[in-house]
Amino acid sequence: MIINHPLLGPRDAAEFVYLGDASLMDRPDPEAENAAEQFYEYGYLRDNPAGAHQELWYHEQGDRSWLVVTRDTLTHEITGVKLARDEAKKRGRNK
Amino acid sequence: MRYSAFEILKQGLSGNKGWKPVWREPEPKAEYDVIIVGGGGHGLSTAYYLSKVYGMRNIAVLEKGWLGSGNIGRNTTIIRSNYMMPGNQPFYEFSLKLWEGLEQDFNYNAMVSQRSILNLFHSDPQRDAFVRRANAMILSGADAELADEAQLRRELPFLDFDNARFPIKGGLYQRRGGTVRHDAVAWGYARGADSHGVDIIQNCEVTGFDIENGVCTGVRSSKGSIRTKKVAVCVAGSSSRVMSLAGMRLPIESHVLQAFVTEGLKPTLPGVITFGAGHFYVSQSDKGGLVFGGDIDGYNTYAQRGNLPVVEDVAEGGMAIMPMIGRTRLLRSWGGVMDMSMDGSPFIDKTHIEGLYFNGGWCYGGFKATPASGYCYAHLLANDTPHPVATEMRLDRFKRGHIIDEKGQGNQPNLH
Numbered sequence: 001m002i003i004n005h006p007l008l009g010p011r012d013a014a015e016f017v018y019l020g021d022a023s024l025m026d027r028p029d030p031e032a033e034n035a036a037e038q039f040y041e042y043g044y045l046r047d048n049p050a051g052a053h054q055e056l057w058y059h060e061q062g063d064r065s066w067l068v069v070t071r072d073t074l075t076h077e078i079t080g081v082k083l084a085r086d087e088a089k090k091r092g093r094n095k
Numbered sequence: 096m097r098y099s100a101f102e103i104l105k106q107g108l109s110g111n112k113g114w115k116p117v118w119r120e121p122e123p124k125a126e127y128d129v130i131i132v133g134g135g136g137h138g139l140s141t142a143y144y145l146s147k148v149y150g151m152r153n154i155a156v157l158e159k160g161w162l163g164s165g166n167i168g169r170n171t172t173i174i175r176s177n178y179m180m181p182g183n184q185p186f187y188e189f190s191l192k193l194w195e196g197l198e199q200d201f202n203y204n205a206m207v208s209q210r211s212i213l214n215l216f217h218s219d220p221q222r223d224a225f226v227r228r229a230n231a232m233i234l235s236g237a238d239a240e241l242a243d244e245a246q247l248r249r250e251l252p253f254l255d256f257d258n259a260r261f262p263i264k265g266g267l268y269q270r271r272g273g274t275v276r277h278d279a280v281a282w283g284y285a286r287g288a289d290s291h292g293v294d295i296i297q298n299c300e301v302t303g304f305d306i307e308n309g310v311c312t313g314v315r316s317s318k319g320s321i322r323t324k325k326v327a328v329c330v331a332g333s334s335s336r337v338m339s340l341a342g343m344r345l346p347i348e349s350h351v352l353q354a355f356v357t358e359g360l361k362p363t364l365p366g367v368i369t370f371g372a373g374h375f376y377v378s379q380s381d382k383g384g385l386v387f388g389g390d391i392d393g394y395n396t397y398a399q400r401g402n403l404p405v406v407e408d409v410a411e412g413g414m415a416i417m418p419m420i421g422r423t424r425l426l427r428s429w430g431g432v433m434d435m436s437m438d439g440s441p442f443i444d445k446t447h448i449e450g451l452y453f454n455g456g457w458c459y460g461g462f463k464a465t466p467a468s469g470y471c472y473a474h475l476l477a478n479d480t481p482h483p484v485a486t487e488m489r490l491d492r493f494k495r496g497h498i499i500d501e502k503g504q505g506n507q508p509n510l511h
Contacts (some may be wrong), residue, residue, distance in 0.1 A: 001402055013230050014404040018394045020348065043506050044493040045344040048335035050397040073349070073396050083110060 004081050012055055015061040020036035070086045115340040118289035123296050125156045126322040132301050136156025136167035139284035140469025146291035149477035154293045159300040163281030169431035170462040171354050171388050173367050175212045175272035176237045179228045182487030184235040189484045190328045190467030203283030205275055211366035217261045225267040240268040240490035253419050261372040274378050304341045311450035327452045332432040334455035346437040348508040350391045351430040353401040357423045359383030375412025378510030391508040401430040433459050439511030440499035441470050444490045456505055
């Protein structure tokens with residue numbers, strides 16, 4: 001698989017480390033009433049879809065940026081690559 | 096028909112015209128007591144033990160494709176019980192004992208071959224860890240034997256003992272481990288279940304569950320709706336997809352594991368050998384091909400194929416312990432989709448929906464578990480209480496903090 005890095009261009013997926021579903025960016029609020037339940041779901045439950053999947057890849061052997069990759073789990077086709085930093089800012093976070 | 100030497104002789108003398116199909120191909124009835132979703136090894140063994148040991152009748156197995164078209168036909172056929180955690184090891188030892196009597200039990204030649212499994216170690220700390228594991232195995236009633244370097248040099252002279260990076264210092268033997276003809280396991284269980292009246296319905300995909308007020312009363316399928324008292328889902332590899340039809344999210348990711356077979360060689364490997372410093376395991380099939388594999392690819396996928404970086408990694412692992420295979424040509428490679436659970440251990444449990452049961456999360460260790468998985472699942476379905484060796488394989492164990500993490504990696508499925 002080739003991941004088209006937004007800053008570095010096409011890079012071999014072997015340069016990256018895979019973390020998992022991109023929803024892992026949205027850490028629950030530890031102060032919330034049902035924080036234990038939310039952290040259980042955050043830590044352990046996954047949608048695991050067959051089809052389009054947004055996921056986090058870390059460019060360990062490159063610029064060490066985190067990417068949000070949209071990839072089809074049935075065909076391995078990559079349809080979108082964004083910097084996780086930009087995605088987080090879009091969701092209202094400061095970094 | 097019971098298979099025996101006498102039967103072969105009789106059929107041979109009468110032109111082999113009397114052999115019958117090994118199982119029926121019935122149409123689904125309107126209602127069953129138990130519907131098993133998934134006609135792979137685990138689903139078929141569940142049906143077999145449910146009908147034979149637990150005396151239940153009126154059972155159907157629904158299979159989306161043909162029998163054994165999933166991971167029972169895509170594995171590396173190894174059986175063993177060399178685990179360590181208390182929630183796992185008694186279960187796998189129970190499974191190994193079932194393997195030992197399986198062929199007599201279901202009257203089918205599954206080519207169970209207890210040719211031993213050897214886990215190599217490469218350092219003193221690893222030796223200590225293996226001694227501890229061996230003790231855990233022995234405590235569960237399994238066999239374990241520590242071999243030192245001198246013994247291995249005598250028995251397996253082709254190993255690269257003096258490898259500069261990972262010298263081989265010894266190994267942990269389980270002599271009762273070995274290999275089994277995987278397809279014959281599916282066929283044997285299917286034949287056994289069928290002979291006890293189980294309806295095995297192929298090309299019948301489950302498309303939904305009928306759930307009313309928290310009770311599952313039936314399934315919808317490509318062959319129509321079927322009512323039932325209990326639905327037993329057993330579709331490792333596709334667990335998340337099927338259970339999402341019941342609105343459930345699982346502690347599982349789907350990953351691909353690749354396997355490889357070389358051209359046929361003269362008898363070389365006496366048993367199964369695993370590398371202790373990387374991930375590589377190898378055995379030799381009865382046809383002569385070396386069958387081997389290594390790590391999963393590491394990203395979510397439902398495609399039954401992997402990528403080249405893992406091929407390279409597996410080949411490096413092989414070369415590190417057995418440089419002699421360097422010029423062997425690969426004939427085939429393939430990938431199978433695994434349910435990778437959050438702690439690397441499986442589930443055999445009820446769900447919060449009454450009448451809906453779940454078996455899955457086998458990671459890349461489902462084949463060896465086939466008999467015990469079916470037996471324990473059948474026990475659960477018949478009695479609504481877990482079998483004594485499967486009490487910890489619960490779906491809610493992460494919530495309770497009672498994980499079974501053999502490798503100590505935490506909730507990162509691609510590291511198990």
